[in-house]
Amino acid sequence: MFTEIIEILDRFLSFFEQSLAFLGHHLFLIFGLLAIVASVTMVFAKNAVHSVLAFLATMICTAACYFTLQAEFLAVAQLLVYAGGIVVLFLFVVMLVELSRFKENRLFQRQTPLAMFVVLLGVVGFLTMFRRLIFAPSASEALTLSPELAEGLDVAGQNAQAISRGMFTGYLLPFETMSVILLIALIGAVVLAKQERV
Amino acid sequence: MPFAQALWESLARDSRLVTPVILLWLAGTLMLWPLGSLLLKRMPKDRWAFFTVAILLLSGWFVINTPNAIGFADMFRVDGVTKGFQILCIAAGILTVALGRQQLGALKEHSVEYYSLIIFSISGMLLLVGATDLVSIYFAVELMALCVYILVGYLRTQERAVEASIKYFLLGAFSSGILLFGISLIFAATGGTTTNLERLGQAIALAPGNQDLLVFSGVLMVLIGFAFKVAAVPFHMWSPDAYEGAPTPVTAFMSMAPKAAALAAFIRIFGTGFNGVAENWIAPLSFIAAASMILGNIAAFKQQSIKRMLAYSSIGHVGYMLLGVLAMDSQAGAQAVWFYMMTYLFMQAGAFAIVIYLQGANEGERIEDFKGLAKRRPLLAFAMMVFMLSLAGIPPLLGFFSKFYLFRLAIIEGYITLTVIALLTSAAAAYYYLNVVAQMYFKEPGEAAPPPVCICTKAIVALCSAVLLVGTAFGPWIMDWVGKIVWG
Numbered sequence: 084m085f086t087e088i089i090e091i092l093d094r095f096l097s098f099f100e101q102s103l104a105f106l107g108h109h110l111f112l113i114f115g116l117l118a119i120v121a122s123v124t125m126v127f128a129k130n131a132v133h134s135v136l137a138f139l140a141t142m143i144c145t146a147a148c149y150f151t152l153q154a155e156f157l158a159v160a161q162l163l164v165y166a167g168g169i170v171v172l173f174l175f176v177v178m179l180v181e182l183s184r185f186k187e188n189r190l191f192q193r194q195t196p197l198a199m200f201v202v203l204l205g206v207v208g209f210l211t212m213f214r215r216l217i218f219a220p221s222a223s224e225a226l227t228l229s230p231e232l233a234e235g236l237d238v239a240g241q242n243a244q245a246i247s248r249g250m251f252t253g254y255l256l257p258f259e260t261m262s263v264i265l266l267i268a269l270i271g272a273v274v275l276a277k278q279e280r281v
Numbered sequence: 282m283p284f285a286q287a288l289w290e291s292l293a294r295d296s297r298l299v300t301p302v303i304l305l306w307l308a309g310t311l312m313l314w315p316l317g318s319l320l321l322k323r324m325p326k327d328r329w330a331f332f333t334v335a336i337l338l339l340s341g342w343f344v345i346n347t348p349n350a351i352g353f354a355d356m357f358r359v360d361g362v363t364k365g366f367q368i369l370c371i372a373a374g375i376l377t378v379a380l381g382r383q384q385l386g387a388l389k390e391h392s393v394e395y396y397s398l399i400i401f402s403i404s405g406m407l408l409l410v411g412a413t414d415l416v417s418i419y420f421a422v423e424l425m426a427l428c429v430y431i432l433v434g435y436l437r438t439q440e441r442a443v444e445a446s447i448k449y450f451l452l453g454a455f456s457s458g459i460l461l462f463g464i465s466l467i468f469a470a471t472g473g474t475t476t477n478l479e480r481l482g483q484a485i486a487l488a489p490g491n492q493d494l495l496v497f498s499g500v501l502m503v504l505i506g507f508a509f510k511v512a513a514v515p516f517h518m519w520s521p522d523a524y525e526g527a528p529t530p531v532t533a534f535m536s537m538a539p540k541a542a543a544l545a546a547f548i549r550i551f552g553t554g555f556n557g558v559a560e561n562w563i564a565p566l567s568f569i570a571a572a573s574m575i576l577g578n579i580a581a582f583k584q585q586s587i588k589r590m591l592a593y594s595s596i597g598h599v600g601y602m603l604l605g606v607l608a609m610d611s612q613a614g615a616q617a618v619w620f621y622m623m624t625y626l627f628m629q630a631g632a633f634a635i636v637i638y639l640q641g642a643n644e645g646e647r648i649e650d651f652k653g654l655a656k657r658r659p660l661l662a663f664a665m666m667v668f669m670l671s672l673a674g675i676p677p678l679l680g681f682f683s684k685f686y687l688f689r690l691a692i693i694e695g696y697i698t699l700t701v702i703a704l705l706t707s708a709a710a711a712y713y714y715l716n717v718v719a720q721m722y723f724k725e726p727g728e729a730a731p732p733p734v735c736i737c738t739k740a741i742v743a744l745c746s747a748v749l750l751v752g753t754a755f756g757p758w759i760m761d762w763v764g765k766i767v768w769g
Contacts (some may be wrong), residue, residue, distance in 0.1 A: 120425065144746070155577075189402065206373060208498075211494070212494050212495065212498060228523070252288065252291075252354065253354040253356075254352040254354075254416065255353060255354070256299075256356050256357055256408075256417050256420075257356070257416050257417050257419075257420040258426055260405075260408060260417070260420040260421060261420055262422075263306060263401065264420065264424050264427060265422055266310070266401075266422055267398070267401055267424065267428055267431070268396055268426045268427065270397065270401075270431070271398075271427065271428075271430070271431040272433065273394065274392070274394045274395075274398070274431055275431065275434060277435050
């Protein structure tokens with residue numbers, strides 16, 4: 084009796100362990116799927132607040148994806164900036180702005196069949212692409228990252244260092260350009276919102 | 282610290298390549314603060330036009346004196362093509378500022394921000410035409426386009442301006458997403474090592490066979506992203522609305538500068554980066570070029586608004602210029618496109634100067650408003666005729682030579698069908714251009730007395746028609762000089 088219970092518990096534990104290991108190996112896929120589900124929810128949610136919450140879930144799942152790829156810095160930045168800052172702003176805006184007026188407004192209804200067709204075409208195209216990529220004979224070889232990049236992943240411990248080096252050496256010009264782009268966004272907000280001009 | 286020292290040395294070496302850009306960034310920022318909002322607050326706002334022109338001229342001088350080199354970890358390259366297109370963008374900026382001064386003054390919509398946005402947009406174009414890496418290309422495109430989105434909605438009290446701006450912004454953001462997705466697919470397909478165009482060209486050739494589809498979809502998406510930016514059919518939907526809704530000087534700007542810069546990047550990407558996988562993009566691009574020529578020119582027929590007509594005709598012109606991208610020889614293609622863009626810039630600037638004059642005269646922007654212009658303002662009407670005939674490519678005007686060299690290149694490269702389509706559509710296009718001329722010369726004018734012509738309009742019209750007429754005399758030789766500029 085006692086041994087049987089132990090055996091069942093043991094089996095259960097090993098099954099649990101195995102499934103945990105399975106999950107651990109496929110965390111990226113799981114969080115990726117969750118992110119997709121959340122983003123679809125965001126698009127189709129009737130209530131704007133639900134939509135924003137789904138957006139938050141998408142952002143957190145994306146951050147988790149970065150974690151599984153050992154890009155800790157990116158993941159933390161994603162959590163801080165998007166999940167922490169931007170989504171809260173969105174929530175504020177949604178709560179301040181009266182959205183009930185737009186509820187009955189069914190925009191773009193005429194184009195729905197065409198849009199469905201295009202989306203189906205895209206889905207079929209991408210499924211074909213993934214099938215050919217994943218089940219092709221030399222797939223395992225082609226899908227592995229190049230040695231140089233794999234080395235980069237080995238030093239994932241110094242993730243922030245690697246990113247900062249990239250920003251100030253190889254990617255200096257795009258990085259500086261991006262700072263100007265942010266400035267333009269600021270100017271644009273002022274130009275479009277300022278009351279009088281003279 | 283060896284790392285910091287090496288960083289500093291490479292920065293000192295590379296920053297010479299982008300002196301004009303740094304100048305524009307500094308000037309654009311200083312204009313906002315402290316000059317515009319603190320030190321020169323009392324200065325009349327339209328003076329900033331002169332300041333902007335001076336800054337642009339100075340940056341043009343810097344462009345000419347930049348050494349030919351590659352820098353920023355192979356992300357930016359200065360050569361003849363870069364310099365040639367950079368000068369075109371700066372010239373377009375100067376013409377825009379001159380075009381807009383009077384109209385913005387009449388609308389009481391002058392502000393420092395307008396000029397600084399133009400400066401920042403041009404800095405993005407200067408970066409774009411020299412960019413040799415998909416990452417730097419993407420950021421330069423964004424910098425260039427973001428400023429133009431804002432400028433389109435600049436007259437934010439007008440409903441159609443806001444509508445045009447939002448439409449343009451949403452579609453532009455969408456196309457940027459497609460462009461970025463395409464870049465990431467190519468990056469993955471080539472092993473995730475490089476985004477540099479030259480190395481990418483080699484890596485694509487070495488990519489394993491089962492990556493074909495990945496490369497194909499990536500190249501196609503980059504193609505779509507750029508077709509959006511140059512407003513080629515079937516990705517042209519935003520262009521007529523954005524052209525109509527934007528303030529007219531900004532419309533002129535949109536039809537000249539971003540197109541020149543995007544076409545230069547187009548040639549660089551597809552000429553050097555994706556040269557090895559030409560079979561992936563030749564057919565779609567040929568389709569895009571042919572569709573742009575046909576649809577752009579046919580749709581221009583029935584337009585009542587001259588701004589919409591010029592928008593559709595610019596779609597047609599982009600179709601012609603894509604012939605230069607299709608020519609796999611990127612130097613010769615760049616040369617022909619540069620020459621075409623140069624003449625197109627002067628024709629557009631001149632035509633828009635006259636449209637702005639008519640708008641200032643409280644007449645709308647409909648083609649009917651041109652009626653009888655020959656009786657009221659014979660010189661302006663003559664200049665408009667020159668611009669229209671040149672846009673139609675009627676010999677012996679300069680517009681004919683630019684078309685001639687482009688079509689000759691296309692024939693040499695073996696695109697016979699496309700060239701035939703181009704010839705037929707440009708013959709058909711003569712109809713709607715000549716319609717404007719007929720309105721001016723064969724219709725009776727309205728009663729109202731013609732308003733005075735502002736000095737800026739006079740200067741631009743005189744400059745543009747002089748370039749076109751004098752250039753006509755040197756048409757047969759001009760290509761050699763262009764060659765000297767573009768080959769560097």
